[in-house]
């Protein structure tokens with residue numbers, strides 16, 4: 331069992347967060363979840379479901395731990411609390427910029443900062459398009475300090491048939507980066523046999 335922090339911020343892509351949490355819990359991993367205020371609002375808007383209703387399903391699982399983004403006294407605020415990795419999904423340009431500047435005034439930013447100082451895996455599913463120079467510089471800076479910059483860019487070589495499939499596979503890629511293999515992970519096996527079909 332792994333212990334993973336999942337941070338949700340106010341970028342588009344709440345479905346990805348939902349899928350990351352779903353897959354982790356299904357596989358029996360511990361999820362330590364924290365959302366920004368805008369993350370909560372965008373999730374409710376995109377899923378057309380009250381945020382509390384989305385959370386209720388997860389809260390039934392004892393592996394799911396919920397934190398307030400203002401609670402800097404939380405366990406995941408400290409490097410002494412053992413964690414296997416952190417994924418911010420989706421990661422807004424605002425949160426990206428704060429992490430890149432070392433600003434740690436929220437639990438999400440503090441936990442990300444701790445991940446970097448403890449040399450633990452930190453995956454940032456940065457979501458914005460197009461990207462300006464500030465976004466790109468922040469991503470490059472954090473990549474140099476060890477974060478994995480992983481915009482949710484779907485793969486099509488495995489021919490996904492539904493939006494759900496694209497979401498699940500993109501979420502699975504993030505988990506793979508944390509060393510967690512899931513059934514939804516699209517593996518390219520090198521076969522070209524049926525390209526003309």
Ligand SMILES: Cc1cc2nc3c(=O)[nH]c(=O)nc-3n(C[C@H](O)[C@H](O)[C@H](O)COP(=O)(O)O)c2cc1C
Pocket residue numbers: 338339340341342366367368369372375421422423424425426457458
């Ligand atoms: C519906 C909606 C979609 C948004 N999508 C994005 C996005 O894809 N990327 C982004 O960087 N900001 C996006 N924003 C803006 C962020 O929510 C805003 O910058 C916010 O301050 C980010 O704060 P947070 O990082 O603490 O969640 C969106 C806002 C709304 C209302």
